[in-house]
Amino acid sequence: MKSSLPTSVQIPKVLTIAGSDSGGGAGLQADLKVMTALGAYGMTVVTAITAQNTLGVTRIQDVALDIVEAQIDAIFDDIGADIVKIGMLASPEIVRTVATSLLRHGVEKIVLDPVLRATSGASLGGDDTAAAMIAELFPLASLITPNLDEASLLLGRDISSAGDFKQAAQDLLDMGPQAVLIKGGHLDSTHTQITDLLMWRSVEDDLEVIQVKEFRHDRIKTENTHGTGCTLASAIATYLADGHDLMHAVGKAISFVEAGLVAGQFLSIGEGPGPLWPMHDFYPTSLPVENQSS
Numbered sequence: 001m002k003s004s005l006p007t008s009v010q011i012p013k014v015l016t017i018a019g020s021d022s023g024g025g026a027g028l029q030a031d032l033k034v035m036t037a038l039g040a041y042g043m044t045v046v047t048a049i050t051a052q053n054t055l056g057v058t059r060i061q062d063v064a065l066d067i068v069e070a071q072i073d074a075i076f077d078d079i080g081a082d083i084v085k086i087g088m089l090a091s092p093e094i095v096r097t098v099a100t101s102l103l104r105h106g107v108e109k110i111v112l113d114p115v116l117r118a119t120s121g122a123s124l125g126g127d128d129t130a131a132a133m134i135a136e137l138f139p140l141a142s143l144i145t146p147n148l149d150e151a152s153l154l155l156g157r158d159i160s161s162a163g164d165f166k167q168a169a170q171d172l173l174d175m176g177p178q179a180v181l182i183k184g185g186h187l188d189s190t191h192t193q194i195t196d197l198l199m200w201r202s203v204e205d206d207l208e209v210i211q212v213k214e215f216r217h218d219r220i221k222t223e224n225t226h227g228t229g230c231t232l233a234s235a236i237a238t239y240l241a242d243g244h245d246l247m248h249a250v251g252k253a254i255s256f257v258e259a260g261l262v263a264g265q266f267l268s269i270g271e272g273p274g275p276l277w278p279m280h281d282f283y284p285t286s287l288p289v290e291n292q293s294s
């Protein structure tokens with residue numbers, strides 16, 4: 001039972017529906033760290049448990065459908081969420097369960113990161129999961145954030161150059177989401193710049209118009225890029241829940257990832273590509289520990 005103490009401080013409540021990364025760099029662990037770093041109250045619905053580290057994924061255990069549903073109900077029957085971020089869903093059945101539950105609870109703000117493969121190459125969902133996402137979740141999504149591999153899988157054709165981004169975003173937008181962000185992080189790593197392309201629908205004078213914004217930024221030279229996609233989508237969701245419009249939320253989230261990558265260069269976590277560092281604002285890694293403010 002609640003006490004009668006005043007509860008006037010409002011912080012954004014952000015729910016991630018995602019897989020667990022035992023290594024802590026991606027998945028719901030990354031999501032929670034980002035939400036916390038950005039001042040939101042983070043919550044989790046676990047869809048799958050991955051045995052994972054910086055070298056790769058060794059095992060995946062899907063969570064039973066009724067347990068996925070019960071977690072979503074537990075949150076919306078009590079706490080609620082200002083926005084939902086979706087990551088790894090692992091099977092078409094989990095996609096359907098999540099979509100049905102979110103519809104039942106009338107959830108309207110959804111950032112969908114269509115996670116289908118880990119950077120290490122491990123499959124985190126197959127073609128049938130992609131098809132279920134398109135059918136069940138795209139129409140509910142405020143924003144989808146595919147990387148190049150995911151955009152190629154979802155569209156059934158190769159998206160391999162920045163010149164393909166606009167048409168790919170348009171074709172993905174035609175599949176039902178309100179907005180699409182194509183992430184260019186995996187495009188040729190010899191390029192010194194990265195382009196992420198945002199396309200979204202808006203209404204002007206009662207007419208729907210399609211808007212486009214390219215975010216071009218320097219590629220940070222680092223191996224430690226584990227979790228960039230999860231971090232970006234969680235940061236966008238948190239900034240949206242905090243009241244920013246889509247274009248600014250995406251811009252701020254890209255800057256947050258960049259700062260995390262710069263700070264993550266100085267960390268040595270695991271033998272493979274390590275994670276970025278989402279706590280960069282609080283614990284800057286480039287300073288010797290004794291010089292950091294306490």
Ligand SMILES: Nc1ncnc2c1ncn2[C@@H]1O[C@H](COP(=O)(O)OP(=O)(O)OP(=O)(O)O)[C@@H](O)[C@H]1O
Nearest residue numbers: 119147183184185186194219220227228229230232
């Ligand atoms: N080396 C880099 N320097 C600067 N920004 C980067 C770098 N690598 C990725 N990003 C940014 O990180 C964000 C996520 O992009 P990316 O293409 O890596 O997504 P992803 O493949 O879904 O991530 P993940 O590898 O976690 O699955 C994008 O905004 C992208 O521009």
Ligand SMILES: Cc1ncc(CO)c(N)n1
Nearest residue numbers: 019020021026027088118
């Ligand atoms: C659990 C999980 N979700 C998402 C990704 C994508 O980075 C990953 N590697 N692991």
